Amino acid sequence: MTAAQAESAATASYLFSLGEPALPAVDRPREVADLSHALNAMLDQLRTSMEATRRFTADAGHELRTPLTTLGMTLETLQRNPDLPETQRTLALEAMRTEHRRITTLLTGLQALARGDAHALPGRAPVDLTALLTEAVQHAARRHPAVTYRLEPAAPVTVQGWQAGLRLAVDNLLDNAALHGRADGHVDIRLSQHCTTVRITVGDDGPGIPPDQRQARKERFTRGSRTHAPCSGLGLALVEQQAQLHHGTLHLGEGPGGGLQAVVSLPSAPGPEPHR
Numbered sequence: 001m002t003a004a005q006a007e008s009a010a011t012a013s014y015l016f017s018l019g020e021p022a023l024p025a026v027d028r029p030r031e032v033a034d035l036s037h038a039l040n041a042m043l044d045q046l047r048t049s050m051e052a053t054r055r056f057t058a059d060a061g062h063e064l065r066t067p068l069t070t071l072g073m074t075l076e077t078l079q080r081n082p083d084l085p086e087t088q089r090t091l092a093l094e095a096m097r098t099e100h101r102r103i104t105t106l107l108t109g110l111q112a113l114a115r116g117d118a119h120a121l122p123g124r125a126p127v128d129l130t131a132l133l134t135e136a137v138q139h140a141a142r143r144h145p146a147v148t149y150r151l152e153p154a155a156p157v158t159v160q161g162w163q164a165g166l167r168l169a170v171d172n173l174l175d176n177a178a179l180h181g182r183a184d185g186h187v188d189i190r191l192s193q194h195c196t197t198v199r200i201t202v203g204d205d206g207p208g209i210p211p212d213q214r215q216a217r218k219e220r221f222t223r224g225s226r227t228h229a230p231c232s233g234l235g236l237a238l239v240e241q242q243a244q245l246h247h248g249t250l251h252l253g254e255g256p257g258g259g260l261q262a263v264v265s266l267p268s269a270p271g272p273e274p275h276r
Contacts, residue, residue: 064107067099074099112168112238127166129157129198133191136170140187144178147187154191157198159266161246169242172235173202173262181206181259188255193268200264203255214252239264 027033074096078084084092137151159166177187181204190201209217216222220237236250239262243250248266255261 064103067102071096071099071103110234122162124160124162126158127161127163129159129166129191129200130154131156132163132167133170133189133200136167136174137189140171140174140178143175146184147178147181148185149174149187149189151189152191155193157191157193157268159198159246159268161266165242165245169239169264170200170202172238173200173264176235176239176262177202177204177206177260180204185259186257196268198266198268200266201261202263203257203261204259205255205257206259208254208258208260209252211254217252218250236262 074092078089078092133151133154137149141147141149174187174189181187185205188201188203190199192199192201218236218240220234222237236252240250243264243266246266248264251263251265253261253263
């Protein structure tokens with residue numbers, strides 16, 4: 001490393017520690033300009049990763065406190081009362097299982113959001129949305145046997161993206177419709193393509209979301225006041241994030257039956273990779 005390169009590296013480290021946005025842009029000498037550009041890219045990625053880590057830590061600490069406290073209190077009750085009647089012991093154990101599932105769901109969702117926040121993503125690849133939706137609906141029907149899922153037949157549609165991310169978004173839409181729609185209701189899924197836009201539409205026949213609450217429901221840990229279904233409050237936030245990472249959008253509206261209709265719109269043509 002030349003003296004100029006060493007000086008640029010030292011300056012980058014110092015600026016990063018201060019939270020400065022970037023090294024000053026230079027045009028020459030060429031070696032220093034190239035190094036400055038590379039270090040700025042590295043600083044951006046480090047800053048993005050650190051911000052994602054901080055947010056994950058803050059979110060996890062905030063959201064896990066209640067279920068962990070409840071779990072601890074139930075364990076203490078069982079320990080202090082070894083002769084607890086069988087009925088009460090069974091209820092306590094079921095409550096512990098519920099809190100355990102809540103913790104696991106929260107951590108899974110937070111990890112997925114953190115990876116998206118940090119742009120820890122694989123390279124883009126062709127994704128067969130028709131096959132992805134067919135498989136996702138089959139699995140959702142097994143998770144929610146009381147709900148009737150109806151997938152409209154569609155011609156093969158392929159987009160450029162991340163298979164796991166798109167599947168995560170679809171799974172959350174299907175689960176959200178089952179949990180917040182009408183009990184024993186119907187969920188309609190449609191895949192369509194218009195010019196350069198591909199749309200995934202998921203609609204239920206439940207109470208829906210009032211128009212003035214729809215944007216807020218995309219935020220993390222936002223739960224509807226009309227539902228008592230167990231949920232992490234991360235489902236629509238995960239869908240929103242994946243839509244944005246794929247250069248698309250998530251729109252929440254009212255379906256033909258009055259329930260919630262969620263539409264994920266994606267570009268059919270490949271877009272640029274997110275900045276890393």
